[in-house]
Structures are given as C-alpha cells and as structure tokens.
Amino acid sequence: MKYGYCRVSTEEQNLDLQIDALEKEGCDKIFQEKKSGATLERSQFNKLMETLKEGDTLVVWHIDRLGRNLVDLVNIMNTLKEAQIEFKSLSNNLDTLTDEGDFVYKMSAVFAEYEKNKGRRRTLKGLAAARSRGRIGGRPKGLSQDAKNKAIAAEALYREGTLSVRKIAEHLNISTSTLYEYLKHRGVVLFT
Helix, strand or coil, X not given: CEEEEEEECCCCCCCHHHHHHHHHHCCCEEEEEECCCCCCCCHHHHHHHHHCCCCCEEEECCHHHCCCCHHHHHHHHHHHHHCCCEEEECCCCEECCCHHHHHHXXXXXXXXXXXXXXXXXXXXXXXXXXXXXXXXXXXXXCCCHXXXXXXXXXXXXXXXXXXXXXXXXXXXXXXXXXXXXXXXXXXXXXCC
C-alpha cells in the first residue's frame, strides 16, 4: 500500500497543497497532522509508523515534513529501510525505489552521522571547558512555573478519577511519561 503523510506546524496553516499532491500520487491513505515537527508528540505520524509494513511505500510532499532535523530524518529513514518500507518525497525528487534515490538516501545518512559525531565532540569539549571553570551543566533542578501549574492540574484530575491517564495527558498537552513525572513531583501515590 502507498501511505501519505502531511503536516503543517500550526493550526492556522493549510494542508490542502500537500493533500492534493499525495492524492495525485495515488496514496491509499493519508495521515494528516497540524503539529510542529520539533515535537515528539505527533500522534498521526506515530499511527502511520505503526501501520506501515514490509512492501509499503511512505510518500511525503517534502522531506522536511517527516523529521525534526537531519539526524531525526535519517533515523526514520533507517527504520523504514530496516522494515523494507520504501520512501518517496515528491518535491525533493527522492525515491528509494530508484538507484539514484537510494544513493541520495545513503549519502544523507553518511553526512548525518558525521554531523552527529561532530556535535557530540563539540558538546564534550564544551562541557570539559565549563567544568574546568567550575561550572556544572545540566538542566536546572525542579519544574518551571508552567510545569508546576500543569502538575497541580494533573494531580487534581488524577485524584478526581474520572479521566484515564492518557486522557489527562492529552487534556494537558503532555506525554503520559511527563504526567507521571508531574504526579511523582506532587507526591501522588499512583493507583494500581
């Protein structure tokens, strides 16, 4: 089967151009999303990845609709390749069913690996330099004020007991793992 995926970053943006192109390409089903690519909470993309199986083809209008950055994109492409799922990007003229498309994909993977390693080395050097000056890195301890407010709301909804954990997380626009962290922060004993 041929599956399409289209995404825009905000509710105000329109998916019509992408949908038209994917329909013209002959996609059997199109997954649509209005979410920033920077977020990991892309429910339609996750459903799509669970739906795809060996021999299927994933089609996007533009390759940047698929991943958050080059490393993320290459990881997705590797997942597709390992599952023997083909990939096609319409406006980038990238099709892993062709020798040229497969070559471009493989070169992208090489460059992504290079960039990832270069970034890792820079980070390690920066951390070492900061430590030598007595600075300790990492996230600040505790929750931001917005997170504290969500934690309070999460606790109230959880204690009320009328919504599932998944529904509470959706309502607060957070992941279930973040919800559990907020509840833990508030000292809530979880029901079993």
